[in-house]
Amino acid sequence: MRQMKKVFQAAALLLCCVFLTGCAPQKAPEAEPVSLTALQYELENQTIDFSDMWFFDQLEEKTNVHVDFVDVKDADWATRISLMFASRNYKDMILRGSLDTEEYGVSQHLLVPLDEYIETHMPNYYERLSSAPVSSMIPSSDGNSYYIGFLLSQNISTDGHFFINREWLNKLNLSVPTTIDELTEVLRAFRDGDPNGNGLKDEIPYQATFDDNNTGIYNVFSAWGIPMNIDYVFIHDDGSIRFAPEEEGFREGVEWLHLLCREKLLDIACITQGSNLWGAKVNEGGTGYFSYWRLGNTVLKPELTAQFECMLPVAAQDYQARLTRLSDVVEFGASLTVQNKDVPASLRWLDAQLDTETMLVSQNGPMGDMLRLNDDGRYEVVYVPDTNELYGIVPVICGQFFAPADYYESIYVPAPHREEKTAYSDMYEAAGVLEENSYRILTYAMSMTSSESARLLQLHTQLKTVIDRGLVQFMTSGVTDESYAAFEQALAEAGAAEYKALYQAIYNRHLARQEVQAE
């Protein structure tokens, strides 16, 4: 009888549970429909209607937030931003691209400070933000955060790597050079030894472009311990800000470049040719040495890249090689203007894009055909379309993304080409040929006032003209004491000292703030 009673009690309990389960709401009450407007950044070669994109339709169903996008191409972006703020008729949100938050947030107060909202309305973002060291880049000079960051940490530390034609080395019985002199000799051998075997002296030992750290000759100066970069300033190991053309080995570097040009070891067309032409020339098979992002890419033919192997940067005598270091930087993700109709709904919509699966879908395409979830809990790309098909479905890099390195590694199986790049980074890191602090800290991580930013831009333009003209002159005409003195004089007149001092002041302020935050 007692057992019967227990059975009845259990049955009654079960019925109650079933009943209550049936009464419970099937899903949380939907938020009120909200309609917002956004200025959306678009790549120059894209023709996409963000308002009619599958990804954002799905997002609207999920969040009940409708967004009317105004798509703006890269070339028009800065102009449209200026016009929008000048018109006093702001969109609710500004998405991707870039934005001078110092000017529009700190100076003009046209952006919403987001700090007080993030914890409440952006749980995904808040959690990853606190675990990302680069988060310190986000606050502006007044301490407020005016934008949601975009972070795609690839766990790499290098920009361009040096690649040498292994087949040619083998054919000529040469080893990978480690010094500048050895490299010179190898290049001479490439020029004279007919390594491509066509009986013609048509080899171009060193193929390059001009003013960048990927395929450009700026990487040459690493042999003299100068991590020359597009901003010409770097953080020395002693913590001081250095101006690359003023460094001790710079003259020796340009003299070597002249030597390469004079002996036709370097394609002189590098001073004018773009990366497309560079790729076309490399693909012709007459190149023995170059620097590039990685071998697995869409520019170079795979059968050609198979001939090459990555090598460490060479060092000149009495110098230690120093190459530019890449570091994670938080890019601009999104800002809300002060005319935003519904800040919580806007942030809710943005944070929904940072949901792990949604975020990876926004980068790689829908689950199933293009992306899958592995048993280890990581997402893996299944299929990458050849054409721009992906851009019509998901925003790719024009969407919201925030993935610090550790987090990204835990959720994503990188593609083979990414693994290749990581391996090169590890190799260079292990060899100690990278500058200690990335120069990108100066331009991305440090907050500077809008007047400082404007002045630096002005000085950079002047200095770049002097430096590039000087390089062209030295490479084609050689270096003399007089010409180099004139070059130094021109740099001084272009404001090199002020440029360096300004960066030094900004960097000092950055260090001081870091100390305060650490305390």
Place this chain on the structure above:
Amino acid sequence: MKTYLRRLRSSAFIRYALSYLTILTIVLACMFGYMFFYVEQEVRGRTLNSHVNRLSRIAYQHEDYLTTILNSAVQMGLSPDIQPFLFEESPQKAYDLLQQLAPYAVTNSFCDQMFLCFSGDDHLYSPTSSMPLEMFLSLVTYEHVSPDALREMIRHPGAMTILPSQKVESTLIDGNRTNMVTVLAPLGASAHSSKGTMIFMLSEHVYRDLFSDAIDDVNNTYILHNGNVLASSTDLDVPVDVILSNLSGGDGYHSGTVSWNGENWYLLDLPSTTWNLNYITLLQSSAINQSAHSSMMGVTLLVAGLGAVGFLVALMLARRNARPIQEIASMLPSKDGMMDEFSSIQTGIRELSESNSALITRLERSLPMQRHDFVVQFMKGRYQAREDVVAAAASLGMAIDRPYYAIILHGVQTRGDSQPFDLRKSPFDAISGIAAFGVELMAIKAHLYLVFADTREEILQLAEMIHQQSMERHGHAVVALSDVQTDFTAAPSAYLEAATAFDNRFVMDDSHLLSYSSISTSIEDILPQARRLTDAIDQALSLRDHARLSSRIDDLLNFLRHTNMSAFAFRLIYNDVIDKLLRRHAVTYASGRSVQAYYDIFTLSSCQSIDDLDQLLRRLCTSIIDAPVPDTSAPAVEETPSVISQVADYMRVHFADPELSISAIAEAFEMPTARLSLAFKDEMHMSPLEYLTLLRVERSKELLAATEMSIKEIAAEVGYYDASSFIRRFKQMTGATPLQYRRSKEDPHADS
């Protein structure tokens, strides 16, 4: 049935409905006719025009691109900063050249690629890169142009060359493969002075944007260059050869039809001679016809819809407009059961109009009577207050609420014209501020004008004008004017004043306006002088001096003529004069002609003017002076007081008794009243009542002048029960009210 139809036809609703529907039908028929004849043509023309406009826009935009390209090539060729060099010799100049090209890249941003090639250099430069010509030829593959041909065109540029749109494959362009239109232009002002060649590559999206617009019609659009298709946008499956074979050539826009595959097509051709280009659109005829027919169908439906709506509106309006007519008709007595509503109303209105006009006539006729009554009542002083007067007048359309008024009497008895002046007409209407109303006084043969005005002057002006008009019309005028009054309840006094002035027409110079204010107010001022002049006549009679007598009579009459005495005073005076002369010379005329001849009541009563007195007096005096000299020895006749003298004495003693009446006197003297009156008048030349009044007025004058008794007290003192009767009698007798008389005695200069 026939009756029912007849009644239906005669219904106001049916009449209205038929009228509206007829108008609606005419309007809709006109609309439909217009649309039938013109809309299809209009739609067809508008469709073609929109395509012509589109072609013009495409031509303008496209040639703007070409002009920009050509101008850039010319400017770069003329620029001193862009000078030819050999890359192999001066590679550093290539860097500078790229900087120079950058601004031109902005100007030609619609171009996908832009290259410069100096003559003899075999090296190409773009704003971002440079490359050997051979590298360019190896990297860029044209679908229809061989590398050799391209090399030749680049090395030896002629005039501007345009390579039609064709597939181009190259790693230099986005997507590596796209359709391109390529323009090769000499670097400089002309091919002869060219420094090299400019290559501009326009990708298909430039032309796609050019061809995209809001026109929905399916069409093919072509840009031809030298008869070849430069670029096109095709929706229709028509071979381009069909288009090319049907071009007519020539300048200016032209259109035509093309037949292919059993179907007709519209071909619109807009040639451009500048670049030898043709902008062409091919349209489906059936699509345009369909469009026109669709428009026609739409128009038909519109007209039908309007007709349906109009039909309902017409019925509704007819019903709304007919309803009041039906209601009116139902209120009228039906003359005929078959009579329609309009006829019923017409008949009813006619009857109403006739009855109304009769009523109006009666009303119009009665209005003058009412006004006449009002004037009479007003003059009798029957209104208690001014407001009552004004209100009563207003109800009769008489606007009398003015500060001043007066009464004018216009005599007409002597010259026969009994028509009163119409004071609303010229010249009287010149006096704008008056309101005048006339009545005819049959008893005195005069017209009475009751005149209201804003100023005294206006009233005087009107009276003068009436006098003047009467003089002009009849050569004679008797116009009497009362004093100007302000008190609307004192109208009787005003009437008395006018009547007094009117009565004086015989004794006053009536060639002027008879104004009451100018009448002498007291006999006392006149009588002593009259008696002195009578004594002078008496002396002349005694002396039997004819000349003297005549002179003395003239003196008397002149005196009287220049004295504005009242008629009453005139009678007293001439009675006194005649009586005195008869008494002095009683013997004479007793022995001669009968006294009755001069004291006959009719003779005396006919003496109404100075002239009458003149004749009477001269006749009397002549009879006295011509009579025999009396016998002075004969004893004088013993004069014993007659009964009448006793009556007169009695009245002088008892005039203050208000109970004293003629009948009481007659009873006291045991005489019939009528006999007493006749005897009294025979002897005293005035009636007993006039004598009594004279006594009372004379006494009251003494009291007014000598005492401060009130008018009412004085009236009672001299034998009147009420002051009103006393005032009227006093004014009739003296021409002034008692109060005016008292004031005149207190202040001799006061305006009486």
